[in-house]
Amino acid sequence: MIQLIVGGKGSGKTKKMIDMINESAKTTPGNIVCIEKSMKLTYDINYKARLIDVDEYSISGYDMLYGFIAGILAGNYDIVEVYLDGVLKLGNHDLEGLGKLLGELEALVKENVKMVVTVSADMEMLPDSVRKYV
Numbered sequence: 001m002i003q004l005i006v007g008g009k010g011s012g013k014t015k016k017m018i019d020m021i022n023e024s025a026k027t028t029p030g031n032i033v034c035i036e037k038s039m040k041l042t043y044d045i046n047y048k049a050r051l052i053d054v055d056e057y058s059i060s061g062y063d064m065l066y067g068f069i070a071g072i073l074a075g076n077y078d079i080v081e082v083y084l085d086g087v088l089k090l091g092n093h094d095l096e097g098l099g100k101l102l103g104e105l106e107a108l109v110k111e112n113v114k115m116v117v118t119v120s121a122d123m124e125m126l127p128d129s130v131r132k133y134v
Helices: 013-027 062-075 095-109
Strands: 002-007 031-036 049-053 079-084 114-120
Touching: 002 013, 002 095, 013 031, 013 049, 013 079, 013 114, 031 062, 062 079, 062 095, 095 114
Parallel strands: 002 114, 031 049, 031 079, 079 114
Antiparallel strands: none
16 A cells, blocks of 8 residues: 655654654564665654665666565565655656656555655646545
C-alpha cells in the first residue's frame, strides 16, 4: 500500500510523517524504516525506526532508489512500514518518473508493506499516475 503526503515546501509534510513514524513505533510489531536525503530527522523519530541516509550510498535517480528499496526489503522480511521523505529531490523533480516509480514500488510492496512518501509539489502539478496514490 502506498500513501502520499503532498504539499508545497513548508506545508508540514515532514512533520506529519514524523508523527506517523513515532505513533507507529509505539504499536507496530514489525520493523519501520525511514529513508531520507541527509540525517536531519535523527533526533525527531523514535529510536525503534531505522533511519537511512541515501547520501551515504550515493543514491540518485528513481531507478537507483527502486533498487535500493528492493534490496532493503529483500534483506529484512520483518519490515512492515517504509517512510520516504523528499522523493522528488532524489529524482531531479521528475513528476512523470515519479509516477513510474510509484507503480513499480506498489508492485513490490503489494499489501505486505505500508509505504508513505512525501512529495513537495502542489496537487494540481501532479500527473494522474501520481495523483492516484493521494
